[in-house]
Amino acid sequence: MSELHLSRNTIHFAEPLPLQSGAILAGYDLVIETYGRLNPEKSNAVLICHALNASHHVAGPSPDDPEDIGWWDNMIGPGKPIDTDHFFVIGVNNLGSCFGSTGPMSLNSATGKPYGADFPVITVEDWVNTQARLADKLGIRKFAAVMGGSLGGMQAMAWSIQFPKRIEHCVVIASTPKLSAQNIAFNEVARNAILSDPDFHGGNYYAHNVIPKSGLKLARMVGHITYLSDDDMAEKFGRELQRPVGESNDYRFSFDVEFEVESYLRHQGEKFSKYFDANTYLLITRALDYFDPARRYEGSLQRALAEVQAKFLVVSFTTDWRFPPNRSREIVAALLSNKSEVSYAEIDAPHGHDAFLLDDPRYHHLIRAYFDQMHEARR
């Protein structure tokens, strides 16, 4: 089998970045990873946009920790659905995130201290602008595809709107044209958990040498519930009690961990609080809330997508109750009304929103066929 040709780089952007909020970021770094090789025509590049807690590290073992496998490794690599023998795949850590790109933990050159609460609010549209500048640096005039799941799908969609000539295919998975009131409500609970943690210190906890750990744990716990389907949770945990082997299966009548699902959630929260930054959590959930391309067109998604030139692949999962199939169908309907080219698949999968990260065979066959066809058409 051929190699992944993983390369990791930090790229500095010196030119100030005007943001949607009106703020201007003086300069910033983006960490990227690339897989495969850019062809001489620079026409085989695929940009992978990440969701809330992921990063530039999309595929293969991390250069600095071979145990740390990329978050979409089942999708991207030699011989995988997005075949790095054909495509040059780019993962980029979003501005404001906490895995090396400039974000709230970074030093603010104006003060010599971490940005903390002073880091500006970032939108999906802002991210796309930084990614376009990245493409400029890499000499990529037009992406073969921009692709993402969930929040990553929003970035792909925004690409097709902001830079219609620079994206050939737009792959939007388990996403939505805008959050519902319920989606925003869950984000608000998560943010409030962080904001009300006494260790948050108004976002400047770095100076206090603490992190708002309880808040971050709670945020992750509530988030995690929305990523799994009800059925999947029932299947995985049911009402099983968390018990060491040989111990009585009677109720313990306490508020400590009693059920497996409680143990699982606490563990997920704990793990997350050790690697994720609370300010980044606020920023990214807010970017989710604000995304609504139809907003400037009196709510018309069709008009928002009027200038689109990309061909779309839209994928949803039947048990995803965070961004259910009907949200994807709104995108498809708007594109069809514009006579844009769009393929749509609704995958019958049990794993809820998280399905976009898993290797369901029907889902992977579909992505493989789509990219194979793209590759064939270009030869």
Added chain:
Amino acid sequence: MSELHLSRNTIHFAEPLPLQSGAILAGYDLVIETYGRLNPEKSNAVLICHALNASHHVAGPSPDDPEDIGWWDNMIGPGKPIDTDHFFVIGVNNLGSCFGSTGPMSLNSATGKPYGADFPVITVEDWVNTQARLADKLGIRKFAAVMGGSLGGMQAMAWSIQFPKRIEHCVVIASTPKLSAQNIAFNEVARNAILSDPDFHGGNYYAHNVIPKSGLKLARMVGHITYLSDDDMAEKFGRELQRPVGESNDYRFSFDVEFEVESYLRHQGEKFSKYFDANTYLLITRALDYFDPARRYEGSLQRALAEVQAKFLVVSFTTDWRFPPNRSREIVAALLSNKSEVSYAEIDAPHGHDAFLLDDPRYHHLIRAYFDQMHEARR
């Protein structure tokens, strides 16, 4: 129109109460309200069981605050679906709650201090035992009906199992024979919010003159999301921004309240934290988690309900995603397998779990018809 004949009483029970956990409660008070008049045969009594945050104050204006209208006032009163001209309705504040019955805030006579963390864990079955003792005190051998929504419905179900001869009709609304993993997960997030609040002090916050307010607010916010349907939230709030009249409708790019739904949730959390006790929240959510009558019958609900003599009315609401219709159908199926008498209605209502508290005409007609028929049959 005739009068409600509201009467409120605190009843002391001196006899120690053995609990399902093995603990024994030395003695306790229950606050009750009654409406209508008990007939000479004492055969027209209806017990109303409350859910998480409600109380004995079911109908009419509160004796000490005329603005405070009972939580099921649209259902119970003269000429209402449960007509207090025919039925003698009893509301009881559950043991462990915080509206006058003995609970964590009460003085523990053994220590002279509030129980706090020492208050024993209570189960649905324990509540039913206290309610049976209450019936004994009132001279009620058999209830015409025991009725409740959500957790109240679990109590009604438990009545039919624990005291099959003492309940003629069992009315179970928007309920479930046991929580799902997802239900437990949401309770666990809410409990963790309270447990991790520094003002919780291991449950003994009364001594510190504080309450775990942030935790209680978060608990309520996450709970509240599960009470409303996705559509209902979309209808009520959509993506409306929270703006004073005349102010710009542009995004503010901050983590403060931005959307209406955020303002609503924060307000609900704030309100709740002012009247509800955090230890009671822990207790009642744990009672929900533990309820599972089929557990001692290797998971067979049919066997758990084998001794039932009551006639059942089971009601669910189409958009209730907390306890969806399929959970009610499990109860109905088990009863039918036992050849018990059961009526089932699935009400097409938009308001999610909260629908059981609202006055949807089809729902109220159904309850009215059921109780009218009950009344006619007894004349």
